[in-house]
Amino acid sequence: MAGRYGGSAIVSLVDVVAAFREKVALRGVSLQVSEGEFVGVIGPNGAGKTTLLTVINGLRTIRSGRVSVLGRTADGGNRHALRREVGYLAQVENIDERTPMTVRDVVMIGRYGMLGLFHRPGKHDWAVVDEVLEMVGMSHLARRPIGHLSGGEQQRAAIARCLAQEPKLFLLDEPTAALDWKAQAGILDLVRRIHDSRRLTTLFVTHDLAALPLACDRVVLMKDGLIRDEGRPASVLTNQTLSDLYDIPVSVVRERRRETIPA
């Protein structure tokens, strides 16, 4: 997939070691992601999945190894510039229902980084905000206080915030946790549609097999800070590999997956 980055990987991690509060979260991870790929990362809690994402967007510094994202190294003065091009959807945090911001205000935050200091959002920025809200199906709630939304609606608003950033790379950390089945299906569908229509490169992290988008190009299995296996969903998501990953017997429901996994 040759593209803007000279055919090389858009994300490249080589032997990355990262620690978080005395705990080694990544113990030598190497991962290459090509432009336009949709990669699902799955593994039990504490596998290092969130750390993987935060190393990629430079929120967390590494102990050793090399990280290159969008042609930059994710360190030092580069970090702010890099993050402006990376949409990062962090795990859900509670929002106080009295928070004095509307949905539009929160989505606009996505554009604050690229606007730069001393620049206020202009007409064009608000137009982009309204457009992405439309895209995630939230136009009717645009002027609601952010704290009044349901869990699913808040995730849609957060996705809109990432899109307002017009990112090249989209990182999602458990975007469907704490959502019911219907909301979960809606978010998964939305993420895949956005990936296709905006020609993004997407990394999607989850601990829940059911929340893994069915149409991943590639699945990465993580456990104890290491990548255990990776490949096409059909070859990686077997009863054996998943049972090893989660330390309990898992059986994959093939009937549900067969239709959508690319051969």
Next chain:
Amino acid sequence: MDFSVFGYQFMQNAILAAFLGGVACGTIGVFVVLMHMPFIGVAMSHAAFAGALLGVWLGFNPLIGAFVFSLVAAAIIGPLADRGGLSPEVSLGVIFSLMLGIGFLFLGLMPGTRSTALELLWGSILTNSSSDILVLGVVAAIVVGLVAVFFKEIQATVFNRNIALSVGLPATVILYGVLFLAGATVTASLRSIGGLLIFALIVNPASAAYQLTYSMKRMFLLSAVFGVLSGWIGLLVSYVFDVPSGATIVITSSVIFILAAVFSPKHRVRHWQAEAAVKE
């Protein structure tokens, strides 16, 4: 009633000090309330108090001592608020009591009369000098100016520091900047409002504003207005009933908060949501 007192210089100074202190504390209060860390205000004001007492004890300008101590407090609070490893409330509680202890230690070591020191505890808005007003004016202008210029960065940072960082904003710098501004505000208001009472003037107007609006801009505006009103009404009550002004200012700000909480449209949120759900 005789209101000719408002013609005197000291009263005009007091009115001006209440205005400037109200604006500065009201503005800083918005950060403290939105970051859900009311103890920032407490820890800061007690650090400033301790620093000022050191100045009184050793014979240098108490405001310098207050400023240095509150900057040190900000430098300690910053990482606590940032990492979230320890519970920030607990750590801030420890800093607050430590500062109070240090303050009283200096007070105990001080020879001779302690009226100047006690004034820093309770404040005395009626004996402001022109230089006090000048310092307060400069700090209020800087606080309001910086909030206006960096509104979007501040808005994103107080909403969620991680989100602000992840869109490429220097959220850590903004956080420390806000803490230093809080230190400067507390220092500048120390002589008028007093180390013990300033916390109320930071937290109450902003908490009242928080009850009333879903717009952050309006929250800043309302909070500053409530801060000024607390000062002015407090001054008037203090004069009419001949009671200490620091106390009446703080009580007024508390009454404003209670009224805002009682009449808050946000309490009707659940009710309104329920109605909307029924309609759907």
